Amino acid sequence: AKPKGEDTKNKLPEIVAIKGLHTRNAAARAGDFISSNELFNKTDKLIDWATKSNMASVLTDCPHREKLGWLEQSHLMISSIMYNYDVATLGNKVVDDIISSQLENGLIPEIAPEYIFFTWGGDMFRDSPEWGSTGIILPWYLYKWYGNKEVIEKAYPTMQRYITYLQTRADKNILKQGLGDWYDIGPERPGVSQQTTMGVTGTAIYYYNLQILQNIATMLAKPQDAAKYKKLADEVKVAFNKTFFNPKTKQYATGIQAANAMAIYMKLVEPEHRQAVLENLIKDIRDRNNALTAGDIGYRYVLRVLEEAGRSDVIYDMNSRSDVPGYGYQLAKGATALTESWQALPAVSNNHLMLGHLMEWFYSGLAGIRADEDAVAFDKIKIYPEPVGDVTSAKATYNSSYGLISSDWKIVDDVFELQIEIPANTTATIYLPSASGQTVTEGGKSVPSQTKDGRYIVKTGSGKYHFKVQ
Template identity: 30%
Template structure:
């Protein structure tokens, strides 16, 4: 087995830039950038009473070195009044700065000004950002929940039919004596919504709002500034609701109707600084409703997420449904409902459209049927211009597979109106696929009349990566594309076409890939709230449309101590195992390591304790026993040939792997407890981990070949990740894993979603880039390149080229995405310094990764980090590193003896060189 040895500390620097600071400076060396409030850029409607501020820096002189912050001051104002002045704080902290001022008031705009001093004590020009508050108390909501009187018939869903209710318009007219200076409308809906004021859509560039939520407990509101759209005299406001999650079977309760509903209110003020409103606008029984021309196709359940149908025969109504001049006397009165829901802010970025996609080919299939190839498998919206006779129905069938007209019942439709022309465009649903079969047209469609977009939560991209190997670039690119197509509504779904469930196992398999490539802090903070909401309820399996199932399971969950976790959040339905519910432990820890966020540990600590206590009820002699029903104790999932070998069983592999994962959960929880100063819990969990590690080792260790259980890659990875073996045996187990990969599996991957993520994490942490490269560079089955060679534009649910119903756009194998950044490019977190204010640059030995150059730019929470290395014609490695202001880095530079020259450097740009 190959080992890495460390040389003594040596300073071995070749500087790319000379220092720009040779004496006293007359200007500040740093410029604050990326000001954030609760991880968001100028959030609106925030209901956090003690929001946290963060920022990073750019260097005023890119040739400089050692730039940093020695002091900061934050001043928060509401209008002209100062709510908080931190005064000057002698510190280099620039993240997780908690507001400590006067109690924040609801529905107010706050500005915060940042002042900083650099390493020479020189003050930078002030930087400024802002946020608006939402409604802090439930008692502040006077608006009522309203909707139409049409209610979804779940029997239709059970028959795999289509939704029987229209997406309703809800309308209100009101008078104003003058144009207001301030008016923020808070809109909470169960089901998607769009907002219109006086004929104009508000915030039209955001779609599919609000984020996915556990609607048995909560609804999330979005704040809309509508002051600019209001006018003196008569005004009209319309909220257009879409069925979507409102009819999801998992949210069936006695008090929640299966129909889209909304609760909205705004206080309208004469001036921005006023505290007494001219008028409160709120939803109630005086609002009017009319079925819109749009309706959901499908029933928003497993394999029948459907699409939308628009009735163009009513297209004239679209011209004025939200205008002031519309005569709405024939509209019905809205129906008032009384669901028991907590209403809170949406603390995550909204969904929007990205990456316009143009078709590459159209095939005539005869009889008015046309097949459009969009060139790439994607989840999102489509816009298609069509023509025909009034009343003609045009159907759009979406497919992931060339040979199938439609997969997973993804379809939409348009009924042509009196004009003979129309444009289908999504509004309250999205589709997934590469091919669109169009039926009912009289003439060949034109390529320029068709386009698509990826729809995803607007969490910004943080990273770019590229290397000399086209295959590795393809895998990285497809990993990112897949993740973007799965990140919809503030959760990561397993697949966008069949289930749309937020599986915990898939979350674990993708979390570090996501954090190393996207700005995920607000996203994951919101998703963890979803996991807290669903805790205490068993997963739903069987008939999703059983109207009593979820609530029966909730009762059962309470009897089990309230710690049980369903396998998905906020969606309840689906199968899983300890590696699914255990996301409630590992995700807060990963987020803490990445962002330096201790609050996320505190907020989720009770959930973690309950989860581990639930597992304890199924432990005998230190070993976790099978629990739950058929789908509640999955181990690894979808390794090569897994469907033939059998996965959901009581095999030694399943039991060993799940026991190892439990120990990993316990050890992670103990670390969390230590950070929080919860010493009693930490000691208890550390002891539990020792006891269970011994029990696992005694039962499952195979001394003859240093393996565990069935000797599988999964069990080896699980044992190493949880570190269950005596310390003197760890090296032997690593050697056995190396043998398993290189000899038994001939360099190929032989793990699935759960164990694959464990395997990649173990090998990343051990710097075994040679083994990772071996698995990612294979060209035949099972490999990522096998998918590419078989025409894949996205990564599949399973390693096999399956044609029997599995998804071809799935979260299964995205774990290489973190390795490209922290492995090949070498940008690593320092576990002793969460949040990247100090980080590690450790490029691999070039012979381990099969590439001659690699580069990455990572916009970390602490600033933009760059790492680029190449092997020149003389066989030397040249490493270029950019360390952002107010941070430092430890550089591990490899050499031909497999030692490392280790250097600690401050902010600046550097070049290092080593020979091989």
């Protein structure tokens, strides 16, 4: 064939046009995000292209190389994905793959379906708690997002067998096998955890599993199981703190971001030390000129902890730049989809699903659409927008099981405006930024509110609302 208009004596076919078609899983779009920050908008698209490229019959790691269902991303990335796509059916299918892939000894391998077993490095690419624990975490998340109790019920025996297996691998309740905080940023080429001591991420996830199983056993009316998992969780917590916590420095292990963040998020930190550990996490970030170090496993928890602590300003400072490895750095290197390494290394995958956790913050933090801690399928909603940095507007929508949730805010002439939509049969608590002497109106009328932690708090039912703080 020859390009159109090019002369040839061989009478070859003429190429009139070439068109590429992108294919993916048929999951319907569930949400959208946009803000006044162009780098964040580009980052959203960067992550979304990696998401779309890796949604097939499984959530693959990359669409061009291994094309395998590496499991860690199916719990670490699933919240980001669920804000954007309705993956209730796909998530259920991933759980089925996990159930059918579980070995007789209870191990859930890192890949499901396990089409291949990588023997390099012994069993490190088969037995990582941060990967296998998807068999417990994913069904729980699917229930919390979609209200699907059936997925919990069918996966419960698999969860129990996996916890029993982890008990056989634990050394005094500490799990050290596997990959750790995969692809973190350290002095060497990325791979197995460099900065976070082996055992921190695996044991933290182990404890998180046990907390989830307590909740599930209670929900399924199995009080003896709940008591058993609580007892084991208490023992794991004691062992974790004895092994990794330094009471003098108030740091976990090496004091690196992933270690402190996961200890906080999983509620392994004793209440009297929580604030100090949080301050150490923030100090480490600030001391590195707001550069990140956490990898595939730890980074989501860094973001979750900072958001929950009301420190989205730190998240903004970490991610509104292109001069150090991160999303902006990948874009500056020419990436059009999320890359496997923070550094956008050309020799590794340059269309990869992992590491896209900032997308969750775009919806839950910047735009502020969150579910209450005890909510199921977003029946109890929190709207908690985070105006940070130079961002003057942000809008997100999420089509929940109850209907459309929308949060659309902007700042004009020092007036904060928020328009929201809350679906029928739900309730919402709105957290508006406040300052001394300001008033809150809705639809032009003053509304009663209480003030806490620098926020005006307003409770609503379903409907459309237009708030102003001025």
